[in-house]
Amino acid sequence: MNPVAEAAAALDNELSKRFIALDPGGYLLIYLDREAGQICAKHFTNVIDDKGLALDPETGKPIPVRGKVERTHTTIYRGRTAKELCIELFEKNSDCPITRLDHAAYLGREFLRAEIALLSGAEYIQD
Numbered sequence: 001m002n003p004v005a006e007a008a009a010a011l012d013n014e015l016s017k018r019f020i021a022l023d024p025g026g027y028l029l030i031y032l033d034r035e036a037g038q039i040c041a042k043h044f045t046n047v048i049d050d051k052g053l054a055l056d057p058e059t060g061k062p063i064p065v066r067g068k069v070e071r072t073h074t075t076i077y078r079g080r081t082a083k084e085l086c087i088e089l090f091e092k093n094s095d096c097p098i099t100r101l102d103h104a105a106y107l108g109r110e111f112l113r114a115e116i117a118l119l120s121g122a123e124y125i126q127d
Contacts, residue, residue, distance in 0.1 A: 016127055020106075024048045025099035026074070030110050030126045032118050033078070039085050039114040041107075042073035043097055082111035 001009070028041040046054040046063060054063045056071065063069060074097075079085030086108060090096055098104050110126060117124035 012127075020102065021100065022046070022048050022052060022054050023098060023100045023103040025097040025103075027054065028077075028107060029073075030107075030114055030124075032114060032124050034118065036078075037118070038078045038080055039082065039111055039118060041077045041085065041089070041111075043075045043077065044071055044073050045097075079111075082108065082115040085111050 024047070026043055026045045028043050030039065030041045032038070033040050045057050047057045047060075049055055055061060056063055063071075077085060077089045077093075079088055089098070089107070090104065098107065106127075113127070114124050116122070
C-alpha cells in the first residue's frame with residue numbers, strides 16, 4: 001500500500017472510533033446481492049433513549065451492536081450503483097426514514113464503498 005493510502009486508512013480507522021449520535025429514524029444494514037448485481041440496504045426502526053442507546057421499539061431492549069439479532073426490517077432499498085441507491089432512498093422516497101444529515105453522509109460513503117466492492121469482487125463489510 002502506498003503511503004498516502006496508508007495514512008488515509010489510518011485516519012478513517014481513527015474517525016470510525018468517534019461518538020456518533022444515532023438516528024431516531026432507524027438504521028440500515030447494507031449488503032451486496034452479487035447475483036442480482038445490487039447494493040441492498042435493509043431499514044430497521046429504533047427508538048433512541050435518553051442515554052443515546054438504540055432500543056428495539058417492540059421490546060424496549062437495547063439493540064446489540066455485534067452479534068446476530070432477529071428483527072424484521074421495514075423496507076429493502078436496492079440499487080446497481082451508490083447513486084441509484086441514494087436516489088431510491090432520498091429522492092424517490094417521500095417517507096425517507098433518514099432524519100440526520102450526518103447519517104445521510106455516512107450512508108453515501110458506505111454505498112460508494114459497497115459499489116466499489118460489488119464492481120471489484122472485493123468483500124464488503126459495513127463500517
